[in-house]
Amino acid sequence: MDLEERRHLPLFSIGTVQKLTGLSARQIRYYEEQGLISPKRSEGKQRQFSFVDVERLMTIRQWMENGESLHTIRKRMKENVLSKTVRDLSDEEVYQQIQRELLEGRSASAQSLFLGDLSRFYRKR
Incomplete structure (x- = not known):
């Protein structure tokens, strides 16, 4: 599992x-x-x-x-279900999305696609 x-x-x-x-x-x-x-x-x-x-x-x-x-x-929940999940994105796509969010100056209260998902940075390589 x-x-x-x-x-x-x-x-x-x-x-x-x-x-x-x-x-x-x-x-x-x-x-x-x-x-x-x-x-x-x-x-x-x-x-x-x-x-x-x-x-x-x-x-x-x-x-x-x-x-x-x-x-x-x-509406936001439905959009989240229809959009790609973080796990479907490549590392490069994740980097680009985070960069866009930082440049847009999203506030801390805004829901990020990556909120709470740091597991991809701790993968065994």
């Missing part, structure tokens, strides 16, 4: 996700109803969240705190 498959394993209960994200159970269920996350269900129908779900919820929370509307967040 590779790292990406492990990131999608349903491991966390809603209580654990509440502690990790700072969101209430009601907020988490609402974001699920809105189609922003899709946690797996256990045989007993309990939600089980993956690392990917938790990261997505933390991103949603950050955007909401920055004043984004739910409509805008839904």
Whole structure:
């Protein structure tokens, strides 16, 4: 099982996700109803969240705190799914994108394609 498959394993209960994200159970269920996350269900129908779900919820929370509307967040999530992921980019493409972001002067609150993904710089060569 590779790292990406492990990131999608349903491991966390809603209580654990509440502690990790700072969101209430009601907020988490609402974001699920809105189609922003899709946690797996256990045989007993309990939600089980993956690392990917938790990261997505933390991103949603950050955007909401920055004043984004739910409509805008839904649109941004859809764009992120349709765009290439960081893992699909070559090192040269990553370098060029980071350079563009720095030259544009994106603020720290702006969502970068590379936010939190430094693993590519620690690869075994």
